[in-house]
Amino acid sequence: KRSISPSAEELTQRILQGNNTALSQAITIIESTAKKHSTTAEAIIKNCLPHANKSVRIGITGVPGVGKSSFIERFGSLLTEKGKKVAVLAVDPSSSVSKGSILGDKTRMEELVKNPNAFIRPSASGTSLGGVARKTREAIILCEAAGYEIIIIETVGVGQSETAVHSMTDFFLLLKLAGAGDELQGIKRGIMEMADAIAINKADGENLKAAKLAKTEFNRALHLYPPKDNGWIPKTLTCSALENEGIKEIWDLIENYISEAKETHYFQHHRNQQNKFWLLQTIESRLKTDFYENPTIKEALEEQIGLLNAGKATPFQAAERLLGLT
Amino acid sequence: KRSISPSAEELTQRILQGNNTALSQAITIIESTAKKHSTTAEAIIKNCLPHANKSVRIGITGVPGVGKSSFIERFGSLLTEKGKKVAVLAVDPSSSVSKGSILGDKTRMEELVKNPNAFIRPSASGTSLGGVARKTREAIILCEAAGYEIIIIETVGVGQSETAVHSMTDFFLLLKLAGAGDELQGIKRGIMEMADAIAINKADGENLKAAKLAKTEFNRALHLYPPKDNGWIPKTLTCSALENEGIKEIWDLIENYISEAKETHYFQHHRNQQNKFWLLQTIESRLKTDFYENPTIKEALEEQIGLLNAGKATPFQAAERLLGLT
Numbered sequence: 001k002r003s004i005s006p007s008a009e010e011l012t013q014r015i016l017q018g019n020n021t022a023l024s025q026a027i028t029i030i031e032s033t034a035k036k037h038s039t040t041a042e043a044i045i046k047n048c049l050p051h052a053n054k055s056v057r058i059g060i061t062g063v064p065g066v067g068k069s070s071f072i073e074r075f076g077s078l079l080t081e082k083g084k085k086v087a088v089l090a091v092d093p094s095s096s097v098s099k100g101s102i103l104g105d106k107t108r109m110e111e112l113v114k115n116p117n118a119f120i121r122p123s124a125s126g127t128s129l130g131g132v133a134r135k136t137r138e139a140i141i142l143c144e145a146a147g148y149e150i151i152i153i154e155t156v157g158v159g160q161s162e163t164a165v166h167s168m169t170d171f172f173l174l175l176k177l178a179g180a181g182d183e184l185q186g187i188k189r190g191i192m193e194m195a196d197a198i199a200i201n202k203a204d205g206e207n208l209k210a211a212k213l214a215k216t217e218f219n220r221a222l223h224l225y226p227p228k229d230n231g232w233i234p235k236t237l238t239c240s241a242l243e244n245e246g247i248k249e250i251w252d253l254i255e256n257y258i259s260e261a262k263e264t265h266y267f268q269h270h271r272n273q274q275n276k277f278w279l280l281q282t283i284e285s286r287l288k289t290d291f292y293e294n295p296t297i298k299e300a301l302e303e304q305i306g307l308l309n310a311g312k313a314t315p316f317q318a319a320e321r322l323l324g325l326t
Numbered sequence: 327k328r329s330i331s332p333s334a335e336e337l338t339q340r341i342l343q344g345n346n347t348a349l350s351q352a353i354t355i356i357e358s359t360a361k362k363h364s365t366t367a368e369a370i371i372k373n374c375l376p377h378a379n380k381s382v383r384i385g386i387t388g389v390p391g392v393g394k395s396s397f398i399e400r401f402g403s404l405l406t407e408k409g410k411k412v413a414v415l416a417v418d419p420s421s422s423v424s425k426g427s428i429l430g431d432k433t434r435m436e437e438l439v440k441n442p443n444a445f446i447r448p449s450a451s452g453t454s455l456g457g458v459a460r461k462t463r464e465a466i467i468l469c470e471a472a473g474y475e476i477i478i479i480e481t482v483g484v485g486q487s488e489t490a491v492h493s494m495t496d497f498f499l500l501l502k503l504a505g506a507g508d509e510l511q512g513i514k515r516g517i518m519e520m521a522d523a524i525a526i527n528k529a530d531g532e533n534l535k536a537a538k539l540a541k542t543e544f545n546r547a548l549h550l551y552p553p554k555d556n557g558w559i560p561k562t563l564t565c566s567a568l569e570n571e572g573i574k575e576i577w578d579l580i581e582n583y584i585s586e587a588k589e590t591h592y593f594q595h596h597r598n599q600q601n602k603f604w605l606l607q608t609i610e611s612r613l614k615t616d617f618y619e620n621p622t623i624k625e626a627l628e629e630q631i632g633l634l635n636a637g638k639a640t641p642f643q644a645a646e647r648l649l650g651l652t
Contacts, residue, residue: 045640045643138640268635275634275635275641279634281641309594309598309601311376311379314463314464315602
């Protein structure tokens with residue numbers, strides 16, 4: 001009789017054999033907030049790590065309604081047809097079906113869900129982006145150990161989630177619609193600046209002309225930014241998930257980008273930068289939590305804020321006093 | 327015979343009497359990095375604090391060439407004519423005359439420099455924005471204690487200096503030129519979003535028509551943002567420092583804004599928020615410095631980054647190890 005909780009070693013073995021059930025179970029353990037799971041989770045990650053890092057990680061973002069699910073369905077199917085194993089994960093700190101996370105609604109990706117070479121996993125739940133992002137980064141390691149060669153990380157772009165996805169992927173694709181009029185929004189939130197490519201989706205039927213026009217416009221907007229630090233100038237394309245048009249061209253673009261990045265060693269350099277970013281981010285977030293959640297500080301902070309509001313201390317004096325308490 | 331280094335008490339007394347020489351000396355002591363000055367500096371700030379906070383603090387930004395110095399000359403002179411005492415400070419972390427800081431070149435503000443009711447002080451030097459901003463905030467306290475009713479904080483907008491100035495002022499004015507084509511730049515860097523008003527300068531002669539057009543365009547752009555949290559919708563105006571046109575209208579706008587903000591208590595609420603922001607900012611920056619400058623951490627950090635780059639640890643594992651060392 002099989003144990004309900006398989007050991008970390010057992011799970012790792014089956015993950016390395018490419019067993020999707022084991023992969024799912026292991027991700028559930030990693031996502032668990034139960035204390036009893038944390039040792040197992042750590043062990044699985046440790047075991048999988050030497051087999052990780054060999055994939056291409058692609059970030060995909062776009063507002064609800066842009067057609068992300070249909071796009072990923074087509075894009076993922078194209079890749080599996082090419083013999084690749086494709087995992088689809090999501091970063092959505094507000095995760096729930098009603099909030100529009102495509103992965104909550106797997107029925108929109110009928111083909112891919114049934115495909116044995118595809119693995120689809122909804123976003124970890126949780127309200128802190130940091131927490132959700134960490135779980136996703138750990139899930140990437142497990143998927144890579146299970147032999148997934150392309151990892152797609154999808155986000156609906158709540159809060160800073162695009163920034164999180166951008167900093168865990170090798171290529172960042174922004175899906176857009178023609179005439180949505182949200183160019184300013186994209187510039188303002190810094191999303192345009194993060195994109196390695198913009199694909200205008202729903203470039204079909206009556207919409208085709210507008211999509212081509214939008215392509216020109218986004219292209220011009222992209223040229224206002226300096227080239228990326230690897231010299232890459234982001235590209236704009238049109239596609240139709242509905243008619244399965246332009247999807248192949250997007251993959252060709254990404255494939256070229258990645259092979260060039262590997263040739264110039266930018267690929268590894270970029271991943272190293274991302275690792276360092278997450279390391280520092282994790283440290284700094286813990287330093288703050290430890291400080292502000294200290295009961296002595298909590299009480300003294302209220303007191304100092306009172307003095308500030310009464311004009312009886314400067315923020316710098318108050319900071320010194322608080323820092324002196326630890 | 328007068329001592330070369332007057333005591334904190336002496337300096338405070340003379341500051342409270344409105345003595346500009348004492349004010350200058352005290353600011354120099356505050357800006358000093360010499361250890362021997364820090365006790366005096368703290369004492370002066372402590373003594374001045376009960377007499378501070380009564381001014382209106384106005385932030386002014388704009389790219390070099392927009393005419394900030396001529397604008398401040400006219401604007402400041404208008405205020406002194408109205409019987410107000412005006413102090414002009416600057417936040418410029420790259421401070422040096424060659425970098426275009428207007429206050430380095432006082433000759434551009436001939437009238438204001440000679441005016442006994444005006445006090446002009448170049449930016450504190452220093453390469454860290456945090457350091458420069460802190461000194462400026464402390465200088466504000468001293469100027470207020472010396473009876474300055476309007477404090478103008480100017481910045482040329484290097485790095486994040488607009489954000490710093492925005493978070494220490496009650497009203498943030500963005501100076502622009504017609505047809506400069508840097509709208510995108512302003513949106514991208516979030517400066518448009520911070521502005522309480524935009525003034526198109528050099529609206530004179532052949533430039534007048536273009537300035538009026540720019541006014542309409544910036545107005546439209548501003549309406550794409552949600553109203554500020556006090557319900558304020560930023561305004562756009564035109565002015566000419568050269569012809570002394572539109573300057574009075576800008577002051578009228580600011581005066582109305584401030585009196586309304588005081589009526590609704592938003593004024594104090596906003597200053598409280600700013601104080602809290604600077605408090606947390608100072609704490610967090612020190613927590614990080616203390617951690618990263620710890621020699622044990624410095625060494626271990628290099629080691630962990632090595633493991634990360636070799637794919638032998640996750641950023642989260644490395645963070646745990648480093649945090650465990652303190």
